Amino acid sequence: MHTRQIVTRVFIRLGIAAITAASVVACSSGGGGGGGSSSSGSKTLTIGIWSDLSKPYQNGSAALTYDAFYDPLVHKTAGTYDVTPALATSWSYNSTRTVLTFNIRKGVTFSDGTPVNAQAIKENIDWGRNPKSGSLVAPWMAPITSVVVKSPYVVQVNLSGPDALLLPLGLSQPIVSPAAFNRSNLAQDPDGSGPYVLDKSGTTPGVQYTAVRRNGYWDASAYSYDTIVYKVISAPTAMVNALRSGQINVAWIYQDAAAVGSLQQAGYNVTEYESGWNGLMLGDIAGKQIPALASLKVRQAINMALDRPAIVKAVEDGQAVPSDQTFAPSSPAYQANGSQLYPYDVTQAKKLMAEAGYANGFSVTIPFFGSGYQYAPVIVQELGAIGIKVTAKDDTTTELNQYISDMNTHPYPIVFFEDDPYLHFITDALVPDGFLNGWHRTSPALTSVMHQIDVANTPAALNSAYSQLGSFVLDNAWFAVIDGAPTIFASAPGIQLPPKLGDDAGPELSLIQPAK
Amino acid sequence: MAWYVARRVATGVATFIAVTAISFALIFVPGALTIAREVLGNPTYITPQAIQAEAQSLGLLRPLPVQYADWLRGLFTGNLGRSLQNGQSVNSILAIHVPVTLSLVIVSLLLTVALSLLLGLGAAMRGGLIDRALQLLSVGTLAIPSYWLALILATVFGVTLRLVPATGYIPITVSFGGWLSSIILPSIAIAVANVAAVGQQLRGAMLDVLRQDYIRTLRSRGISRRAVVLRHALRNAAAPGLTVLSLQVIYTLGGTVIMERIFALPGVGTVAVNSGAQGDVPVVLGVVTFMTVVVVAVNIMVDIINGWLSPKARIR
Numbered sequence: 001m002h003t004r005q006i007v008t009r010v011f012i013r014l015g016i017a018a019i020t021a022a023s024v025v026a027c028s029s030g031g032g033g034g035g036g037s038s039s040s041g042s043k044t045l046t047i048g049i050w051s052d053l054s055k056p057y058q059n060g061s062a063a064l065t066y067d068a069f070y071d072p073l074v075h076k077t078a079g080t081y082d083v084t085p086a087l088a089t090s091w092s093y094n095s096t097r098t099v100l101t102f103n104i105r106k107g108v109t110f111s112d113g114t115p116v117n118a119q120a121i122k123e124n125i126d127w128g129r130n131p132k133s134g135s136l137v138a139p140w141m142a143p144i145t146s147v148v149v150k151s152p153y154v155v156q157v158n159l160s161g162p163d164a165l166l167l168p169l170g171l172s173q174p175i176v177s178p179a180a181f182n183r184s185n186l187a188q189d190p191d192g193s194g195p196y197v198l199d200k201s202g203t204t205p206g207v208q209y210t211a212v213r214r215n216g217y218w219d220a221s222a223y224s225y226d227t228i229v230y231k232v233i234s235a236p237t238a239m240v241n242a243l244r245s246g247q248i249n250v251a252w253i254y255q256d257a258a259a260v261g262s263l264q265q266a267g268y269n270v271t272e273y274e275s276g277w278n279g280l281m282l283g284d285i286a287g288k289q290i291p292a293l294a295s296l297k298v299r300q301a302i303n304m305a306l307d308r309p310a311i312v313k314a315v316e317d318g319q320a321v322p323s324d325q326t327f328a329p330s331s332p333a334y335q336a337n338g339s340q341l342y343p344y345d346v347t348q349a350k351k352l353m354a355e356a357g358y359a360n361g362f363s364v365t366i367p368f369f370g371s372g373y374q375y376a377p378v379i380v381q382e383l384g385a386i387g388i389k390v391t392a393k394d395d396t397t398t399e400l401n402q403y404i405s406d407m408n409t410h411p412y413p414i415v416f417f418e419d420d421p422y423l424h425f426i427t428d429a430l431v432p433d434g435f436l437n438g439w440h441r442t443s444p445a446l447t448s449v450m451h452q453i454d455v456a457n458t459p460a461a462l463n464s465a466y467s468q469l470g471s472f473v474l475d476n477a478w479f480a481v482i483d484g485a486p487t488i489f490a491s492a493p494g495i496q497l498p499p500k501l502g503d504d505a506g507p508e509l510s511l512i513q514p515a516k
Numbered sequence: 517m518a519w520y521v522a523r524r525v526a527t528g529v530a531t532f533i534a535v536t537a538i539s540f541a542l543i544f545v546p547g548a549l550t551i552a553r554e555v556l557g558n559p560t561y562i563t564p565q566a567i568q569a570e571a572q573s574l575g576l577l578r579p580l581p582v583q584y585a586d587w588l589r590g591l592f593t594g595n596l597g598r599s600l601q602n603g604q605s606v607n608s609i610l611a612i613h614v615p616v617t618l619s620l621v622i623v624s625l626l627l628t629v630a631l632s633l634l635l636g637l638g639a640a641m642r643g644g645l646i647d648r649a650l651q652l653l654s655v656g657t658l659a660i661p662s663y664w665l666a667l668i669l670a671t672v673f674g675v676t677l678r679l680v681p682a683t684g685y686i687p688i689t690v691s692f693g694g695w696l697s698s699i700i701l702p703s704i705a706i707a708v709a710n711v712a713a714v715g716q717q718l719r720g721a722m723l724d725v726l727r728q729d730y731i732r733t734l735r736s737r738g739i740s741r742r743a744v745v746l747r748h749a750l751r752n753a754a755a756p757g758l759t760v761l762s763l764q765v766i767y768t769l770g771g772t773v774i775m776e777r778i779f780a781l782p783g784v785g786t787v788a789v790n791s792g793a794q795g796d797v798p799v800v801l802g803v804v805t806f807m808t809v810v811v812v813a814v815n816i817m818v819d820i821i822n823g824w825l826s827p828k829a830r831i832r
Binding site: 131132183184185187188204205206207231232233234235237238239241242244245246247 | 565566598599602603604609612613667670671674675678681682683684685777778779780782786787
C-alpha cells in the first residue's frame with residue numbers, strides 16, 4: 001500500500017476521533033447556567049467576588065460576604081450615617097454621652113449553637129478594639145475604655161468621651177462567635193448569626209461558597225434569595241465573562257469603558273456607586289517643612305492649578321468623576337457649591353501665590369502610591385505652571401501599610417493618596433491622631449465641629465454638623481482632590497441593585513432583590 | 517534497563533531536594549517577621565511585639581535548616597503542614613487545586629500529541645498543502661500570544677455562543693462532560709502554541725528518517741508501508757519530538773497561571789501566586805513539591821521512553 005494511503009487512513013481515523021470528542025463537548029453540560037432560580041421555586045443569587053472570604057475585622061470591604069453569615073450589633077443604614085437595630089434591639093446614652101448601653105436581642109444563636117448574649121458582644125468588642133488581635137477597626141473603637149456585662153442581655157460600653165462615629169463605624173462590625181475567634185479557618189468557615197449559613201456540600205474553599213437560609217432567622221423576610229453562591233474570580237476579564245455567560249448574576253466590575261459598554265449593550269444593569277477619591281493630602285499646614293503650605297492662599301492656589309476634567313480624561317480615560325471633595329455627593333458633609341470654590345484658573349492661582357509671598361513658588365517632593373503614579377506627570381506639569389517644582393517619588397510597589405507607616409514616621413509635606421469618601425475617612429485622616437494624619441493637623445474650628453458631631457442628638461443636628469465639617473475641610477484646603485472613582489456593580493436582567501449606597505463598599509445583601 | 521531507570525530516579529530525587537531547599541531559603545528572604553506580619557493580615561498599626569509573638573508561635577524564628585528538616589520529615593509521612601493564613605491543610609489545598617492544573621496539562625498534552633502527529637506526519641509524508649499549513653501554523657502561533665487566543669475563545673465559544681462555560685471548573689467526579697467542557701477552551705489555547713513546535717520537530721525527524729537507507733531496505737524485504745512508517749520510522753523519529761514535548765509540558769505547567777486567570781480556573785498557579793504574596797510558607801512549599809515532582813516525573817518518563825525506543829540512549 002502506498003505511503004499516501006497509509007497516512008490518509010490515519011487522518012481519517014484521527015478525524016473521526018476528533019469529531020466524536022467535539023460532539024461530546026457540545027452535548028455535555030455546556031455554558032451558561034449558574035444563578036437564577038432553581039427548581040421548586042427557590043431563588044439563588046450567584047455573586048462574583050474578587051478574593052477569598054476574610055476574617056471579620058480584617059477586611060473593610062467585604063460587606064457583601066459578611067452580610068450573609070454575620071449580624072452586626074447595629075446596622076449602618078445605606079444612604080445615611082444613621083444606624084438601626086440588629087443584634088442590639090435598642091440602646092441609649094447617658095447625659096454626657098460617655099456610657100452607651102445596649103439591649104441584646106434574645107433567642108439568637110451562632111452557627112456553632114452558642115447563644116448571642118451580652119457576654120458574646122463584650123468579647124467581640126474587646127477583640128475588635130485590641131490592635132494585637134489584628135483588628136483593622138481598632139482605631140475606630142479607640143474611645144471605648146471598657147465593656148461591662150450588666151445582665152445576660154444588657155451590655156454597657158464606657159467611653160472616654162462622646163464620639164458620634166463609634167456606632168456607625170466601630171460597632172457596626174460583624175459579630176462572631178467568641179468560640180471561633182482564634183479558629184484559623186474562620187474566614188472560610190464563618191461562625192456568625194447572620195441570615196445564611198454555610199452549606200459545606202456546595203462549598204470548595206477558595207473557589208466557591210454556598211450559603212443557604214438559616215432556619216428561624218429573626219429578619220428572614222428582608223432577604224429575597226434562598227441561596228447565595230459566591231464564586232471567587234480574581235481576574236477582571238473572567239468576571240465580565242462569567243457575568244455575560246450567565247454563570248454569575250452580580251459582580252463588582254473594574255472601571256473599564258469597554259467592559260461596561262459590552263454589559264450595557266447585552267442588557268445588563270450597570271450601577272455606578274460613588275466611591276473613593278484620588279488627590280493630594282496637604283499635610284504640612286503648620287509649615288514645618290514647607291513654610292508655604294501654612295498659607296491658605298497657597299493651598300487654594302494648588303487646588304485652582306489642577307484642571308480636573310482634563311486630568312480625568314488624560315489619566316483615567318474619562319472613567320472617573322472630577323471632584324474637589326473628599327466626601328461623596330450623598331454625604332451630608334458634601335458641599336453642593338464646592339465645585340465653584342476652586343475653579344481651574346491658573347492666573348488666579350498665580351495671583352494667590354504672589355499674595356502669599358511665593359510668586360517664585362517652592363520645591364517639594366510628593367510620593368505617589370500604587371496606581372497614583374500615573375497622575376504624577378500631569379501634577380508635576382500643572383503645579384509647575386504656578387511655580388511649584390514637584391519631584392515625583394514613585395511608590396508604586398510600596399506596600400500600602402509601609403506607605404501609611406511612612407506617612408506617620410517620615411511624613412512628606414504633600415502626599416498623593418486614594419481613599420474612601422466614607423465615615424472612617426474622618427477618623428483616619430481628619431482627627432489629630434488619625435493614622436492617615438501623619439502631621440497631626442488640627443485646629444480649634446475642627447475640634448469644635450467634631451464636638452458638635454459627637455454631641456448631636458437629632459438627625460438634623462448631626463447632618464448640620466457634618467455639613468460644617470465638609471465646609472471646613474473644603475474651605476481650609478487641607479486636600480487637593482482631583483477625582484472620585486466610582487465603584488461599578490453589574491447585575492443580570494431581573495436582579496435589582498439599590499440605586500445608591502451610603503457608607504459601604506458595595507450594596508447590602510438585603511437590598512439586592514429580584515426586579516419587580 | 518532497570519539500572520537505567522534507577523539512575524534516572526535517583527537523579528530525580530536529588531533534583532527534588534535541591535529545588536525544595538533553594539525554594540525554602542528564597543521564601544525566607546523577606547524575613548520571618550515579614551512573613552508573620554502577612555499572616556496577621558498586614559494591618560497598619562500592628563505592634564512589633566505582636567509580630568514577634570506570631571512569628572514565635574508559628575515556629576518561623578527557628579534556624580532554617582531545622583525548619584526545612586521538619587518539613588521534609590512531614591513530607592515523608594505525607595503531611596505537608598497547614599496554611600499559615602487559614603489553617604487549611606496543604607494536602608487538602610492541593611487536593612482541590614492540583615486536579616485542575618493536571619487536567620489542563622493532560623488535556624492540552626493529548627491535543628498537542630494528536631495534532632502534532634496529524635500535522636507532523638502529514639507534512640513529512642504528503643507535503644503540499646499540509647506541509648504549508650504546518651509552516652503557517654508555526655509562524656502564526658509564534659506571532660499570536662496564547663493568552664490572546666484564550667480571550668478570543670472564551671468570548672466566542674463561552675460568552676457569545678455559550679457552547680461551553682466561559683469560566684470555572686467542573687470536577688470530573690461531578691460530570692465528565694462538564695469537566696471536558698470546562699477545560700477544553702484553555703487546553704486548546706495551550707495546545708495551539710505547542711503543536712507548531714512539536715509538529716515541526718516531528719516533521720523534521722521523519723524526513724530525516726525516511727531518507728535513511730534502512731527504510732528502503734525494509735521496503736525491499738516486503739515489509740508493508742504501514743509497518744515501515746508506524747513501527748520503524750516513527751519509532752526512530754519520535755525521540756526529538758518527545759524531548760520537545762516534555763519541555764512543552766514543563767513550560768505549560770509553569771504558564772497555567774495565565775490561563776487560570778482568564779478562565780477563572782482554581783488551579784495550582786493561582787495558589788502559587790497568592791500564597792507567595794502572602795508568605796504562606798507551607799502552601800508555597802506544597803506547590804513547589806507538586807511542580808518539582810511533575811517536572812522530574814516527566815523527565816524520567818521521557819528518558820525511559822527514549823531508552824525503550826532507542827537502546828543507544830541507555831548507554832548515556
